[in-house]
Amino acid sequence: MSDTKYHCGTVALLGRPNVGKSTLMNHVIRAKVAIVTPKPQTTRHRILGVFTDETRQVIFVDTPGIHKGDKQLNRNMVRIAYAAAEEADVLAIMQDVTCPLDRTTRELIERFADGRLKQPRIHVLNKVDAIKKEALLPRLAMMQKLDPGAMAYIPVSARRGVQLDTLIDQIASMLPEQAALYDPEWFTDQSQRQLAAEYVREQVFLSMQQEIPFQTAVEIERFDEHDDGIEIDAVILVGSERHKPMVIGKGGERMKDIGTRARLGLEKLLDCRVHLNLWVRVDDDWFNHVGKLLDLGLGAD
Ligand SMILES: Nc1nc2c(ncn2[C@@H]2O[C@H](COP(=O)(O)OP(=O)(O)OP(=O)(O)O)[C@@H](O)[C@H]2O)c(=O)[nH]1
Ligand SMILES: [Mg+2]
Numbered sequence: 001m002s003d004t005k006y007h008c009g010t011v012a013l014l015g016r017p018n019v020g021k022s023t024l025m026n027h028v029i030r031a032k033v034a035i036v037t038p039k040p041q042t043t044r045h046r047i048l049g050v051f052t053d054e055t056r057q058v059i060f061v062d063t064p065g066i067h068k069g070d071k072q073l074n075r076n077m078v079r080i081a082y083a084a085a086e087e088a089d090v091l092a093i094m095q096d097v098t099c100p101l102d103r104t105t106r107e108l109i110e111r112f113a114d115g116r117l118k119q120p121r122i123h124v125l126n127k128v129d130a131i132k133k134e135a136l137l138p139r140l141a142m143m144q145k146l147d148p149g150a151m152a153y154i155p156v157s158a159r160r161g162v163q164l165d166t167l168i169d170q171i172a173s174m175l176p177e178q179a180a181l182y183d184p185e186w187f188t189d190q191s192q193r194q195l196a197a198e199y200v201r202e203q204v205f206l207s208m209q210q211e212i213p214f215q216t217a218v219e220i221e222r223f224d225e226h227d228d229g230i231e232i233d234a235v236i237l238v239g240s241e242r243h244k245p246m247v248i249g250k251g252g253e254r255m256k257d258i259g260t261r262a263r264l265g266l267e268k269l270l271d272c273r274v275h276l277n278l279w280v281r282v283d284d285d286w287f288n289h290v291g292k293l294l295d296l297g298l299g300a301d
Contacts, residue, residue, distance in 0.1 A: 017065025229273030
C-alpha cells in the first residue's frame with residue numbers, strides 16, 4: 001500500500017476581470033465549461049471545474065472578476081466572488097502581467113493580503129507568454145513585497161498551458177488530506193442547459209461592442225433531447241429597445257452568425273447534433289431587477 005495521502009479541496013480563482021481565470025480553469029480540466037472572451041466581466045456566476053488524478057482532486061471555483069459597477073448585476077457578481085473566496089480552502093489570486101500593477105490591482109491584492117481571510121493564498125501571474133522574460137523578475141519581486149505572507153508566486157500562461165503542472169502541485173499541497181469529494185468522471189457543476197446559454201452569450205460578447213454585451217443575458221426556454229440530437233430555444237435578452245436591431249443585424253445576419261458559432265461550439269462540447277433557435281427580447285433594465293437576476297441564475301447567493 002502506498003503512503004501517499006490523498007489531497008482534495010477547493011481553490012477559488014480570484015482577480016480583476018480579464019486576467020484569465022476562466023481560461024486557466026478550462027485548460028486544467030480540458031473542457032470549455034466557462035466561456036472566455038477578450039472583454040471584461042465575461043464570467044457572471046460561480047463555476048466549478050474539477051481536476052482529478054491518483055493523488056489529488058483540485059476543485060477549481062471560477063468567479064466573476066472583481067470590479068466596480070453601479071448595476072445590481074455588477075454588485076451581485078462581486079459578492080459572488082467574495083463569497084467563493086470565503087468558502088474556499090485555498091485562494092489563488094490572479095493578475096495579468098501584461099497590464100501594469102496599477103492602483104486597482106494593488107488594492108485588490110492588499111485586500112486579500114490583509115489577513116482577514118485565514119486560508120492560505122498564492123499569487124498567479126498570468127499571460128507570461130505575452131511579455132519579455134526580463135519583465136517578469138521585477139514583477140515577482142513586487143508581489144513578494146506586496147504580499148510576503150503568500151505561500152507562492154507562480155508565473156503561468158493559462159492560454160499555452162505553461163507552468164500549470166507546477167501550479168496544480170502547489171495548490172494540491174495546500175489542500176486538506178481527505179478522500180475525493182466528487183466522482184473522478186465528474187468535472188463541472190454546469191448543466192448542458194446552462195452551458196447552452198453561456199455559449200450563446202459568448203458569441204454575443206464577441207460580436208457586439210460598447211455597452212451591449214454587458215446589458216445582454218440569455219435564457220433557455222426549451223432544451224429537448226432527442227435520439228438524433230438536442231433542440232434548443234434560446235432568447236437573447238437586451239436591456240433596451242435600441243439594442244434589439246443591433247443584435248439582429250442587417251437582414252438578420254448577425255443573429256444568424258451568433259447562432260451558427262454557438263451551435264458549432266455546443267456540438268463540439270456535447271458531442272451531438274444541436275438545433276438552436278434564437279430570438280431577441282427587450283427586457284428594460286433587467287440587470288437591475290433582483291427577481292430577474294435570480295431567475296437568470298445571477299443572484300448574489
Ligand atoms: N496572451 C495570453 N492571453 C490570455 C492568457 N490567458 C487568458 N488570456 C486571454 O485573456 C482574455 C480574458 O480571459 P478570461 O479567461 O475570459 O479572463 P477572466 O479572468 O475569466 O475574465 P472575467 O470572466 O471577465 O473575469 C481572453 O482573451 C483570453 O484569451 C494567457 O495565458 N496569455
Ligand atoms: Mg471568466
